[in-house]
Amino acid sequence: AVVAAGFESGTAVVLPDGFQANLSEMLRGLYSRLGADFRYIGGGAGDNLKFFKTFQFTEQGVDSDAVATAVLDGAAISTAIGHGWTPMGHPMVMTKVRGKTVYEIDGIPAFEAYKKHLGEISREEFKTQGMLHPLGFPDVFGQYTIRDPLTVNDDGSIRFVTEVPTQAVGNVMEGQIDQLIETAEEAAREAAAGVSEPACILLFDCISRVLLMGDRFAEEIQAIRAAVGPDLPLLGALTFGEIGAYEDVPQMHNKTTVVAVAGDAKA
Numbered sequence: 001a002v003v004a005a006g007f008e009s010g011t012a013v014v015l016p017d018g019f020q021a022n023l024s025e026m027l028r029g030l031y032s033r034l035g036a037d038f039r040y041i042g043g044g045a046g047d048n049l050k051f052f053k054t055f056q057f058t059e060q061g062v063d064s065d066a067v068a069t070a071v072l073d074g075a076a077i078s079t080a081i082g083h084g085w086t087p088m089g090h091p092m093v094m095t096k097v098r099g100k101t102v103y104e105i106d107g108i109p110a111f112e113a114y115k116k117h118l119g120e121i122s123r124e125e126f127k128t129q130g131m132l133h134p135l136g137f138p139d140v141f142g143q144y145t146i147r148d149p150l151t152v153n154d155d156g157s158i159r160f161v162t163e164v165p166t167q168a169v170g171n172v173m174e175g176q177i178d179q180l181i182e183t184a185e186e187a188a189r190e191a192a193a194g195v196s197e198p199a200c201i202l203l204f205d206c207i208s209r210v211l212l213m214g215d216r217f218a219e220e221i222q223a224i225r226a227a228v229g230p231d232l233p234l235l236g237a238l239t240f241g242e243i244g245a246y247e248d249v250p251q252m253h254n255k256t257t258v259v260a261v262a263g264d265a266k267a
């Protein structure tokens with residue numbers, strides 16, 4: 001539909017159902033049609049963590065299990081992303097995966113492999129430890145794409161927010177709140193540097209960052225605004241999976257901040 005509308009470039013705002021099992025595939029399909037002349041930002045819809053159902057809507061109507069996409073054209077928009085998580089311990093191989101569920105890591109049940117990095121945590125403790133220690137997968141740019149664990153299943157497998165590639169090599173990650181805030185500020189500063197005279201900020205931030213930061217989440221918003229312009233309008237959402245790119249190709253992310261700044265084009 002975007003191609004049929006005649007758009008040849010712009011910023012695609014992509015808002016899918018965050019509970020779908022093929023979000024990475026959806027994004028690859030979108031990118032294969034639109035290509036590198038578009039920027040991609042957005043995030044998955046949730047339902048306040050009830051994990052029941054989400055809704056997507058445009059002027060065409062309301063639906064579920066869908067993706068709403070808008071194209072912003074005619075304005076200079078610069079984007080950047082960051083998360084602040086760093087690897088700990090040795091790398092691991094995701095040896096058995098199906099969609100969002102990792103069954104085996106390094107050939108043993110996923111939860112057993114995960115515990116090797118954090119000690120003998122219980123399944124009850126996993127809810128907290130998983131929030132503090134997601135998995136990260138390195139890319140060709142030296143960045144880590146974060147995957148947020150949700151629950152441990154009865155068979156010792158781990159269910160994640162977003163798909164994990166089979167045979168991928170990743171690390172358990174760690175991070176401090178100060179570091180997460182600083183990285184969000186750096187992403188905002190990078191986005192602002194891509195335009196002249198920033199005019200407004202569009203922000204997609206992971207809901208799990210809010211759960212982790214608590215009252216300190218306000219500090220992250222303040223840091224982002226200070227980096228771009230404290231008096232500029234800011235609009236955004238807390239998302240269930242984020243969409244953004246370190247370079248040209250967009251990816252699904254977790255526990256990540258995606259910042260877009262609109263302004264005048266640089267000469």
